[in-house]
Amino acid sequence: MKRPLIIFSALIAGTLLFSSCNKNLKDDIKDLKKQNSELQEKLNGIANAIGSDEPITSTTTFKDRDNVARTITGTFNFKSSGRSTQSLVKYPDGTYEVYIERYGSLDWEEGAWVAFRYNPTTKAITEKRGGQYWNDYGNYNNKARFDEAEFSTGLTFTINIKKLDLTTGVISLDVNIAGTDEYANGANEWNLPSKGKAVTTSFSFDGKLRVFEMNQPPA
Secondary structure (H helix, E strand, C coil): CHHHHHHHHHHHHHHHHHHHHHHHHHHHHHHHHHHHHHHHHHHHHHHHHHCCCCCEEEEEEEECCCCCEEEEEEEECECCCCCCCEEEEECCCCCEEEEEEEECCCCCCCEEEEEEEECCCCCCEEEEEEEEECCCCCCCCCEEEEECCCCCCCEEEEEEEEEECCCCCEEEEEEEEEECHHHHHHCCHHHCCCCCCCEEEEEEEEEECEEEECCCCCC
């Protein structure tokens, strides 16, 4: 009788031990999931702080001074901690000034940007400026900068706003800019890869801007 009793007791003890170990394992897994979630939140915060979760991938095409076709493409992940690279400014007349820029490294030698005035009542987009710049000194200049107010003959500057929340600053847009040979002959040569050569720049942006009113501190 003692032998079956001993075996039964051992089985009970083993079951209790297994149950305890199983509970501890579940608790450990739960703790690990919590720690992983907290770590991911911190990583997301870092990504948002430097801008890597809101990058710009921009492409500029042109012909260099030897008439060779060139394509400059870059993905720019960095933003400033302030409003200088992402702002939505409300003016007293009800219009908004939008500025978006991302750059490729801390030396700020490569990047892409766009700026414009937006009227939410008429949906009009005016005062358009933008472009791409790069640290690549080949047989061409290191930027393609466009400004409708400065020179617009032969320039097509299209900004397609897919989403814009004037309260939160959430925005999604496409930018497509094209300057013909005529444009490249008349525009400031320092703003062009090659004088007299047609040039295009295009990129998209999905992110969040800092919202504030003119003459007021940022929100």
